[in-house]
Amino acid sequence: MYEVCVSREEIYELSRHIIGDWYMHFWKGTDIIAVFGGQTFEFNYVNKNTWTDVLAYGRSLGIPENELDFPIQGL
Numbered sequence: 001m002y003e004v005c006v007s008r009e010e011i012y013e014l015s016r017h018i019i020g021d022w023y024m025h026f027w028k029g030t031d032i033i034a035v036f037g038g039q040t041f042e043f044n045y046v047n048k049n050t051w052t053d054v055l056a057y058g059r060s061l062g063i064p065e066n067e068l069d070f071p072i073q074g075l
Helices: 008-015 048-060
Strands: 023-028 031-036 039-044
Touching: 008 023, 008 031, 008 039, 031 048, 039 048
Parallel strands: none
Antiparallel strands: 023 031, 031 039
16 A cells, blocks of 8 residues: 555546556545546545445456455554
8 A cells, every 4th residue: 555645636637547447545534535447436434324336336346345445554
């Protein structure tokens, strides 16, 4: 896992360069932006009800369940 500081605009620019089933996720507090090639989701880590769409999309790409936990150190 790499740690970077980027703006929202930079996140959307980076999303254009994702290939295959790779994805990136970015944190601000407990808010997450998950970026897949061609699809972006915003949700809250604490409120699991907001995870529905991002989990469904990740599963549709064949991403293993244990990789769809969007971890961050210390949380």
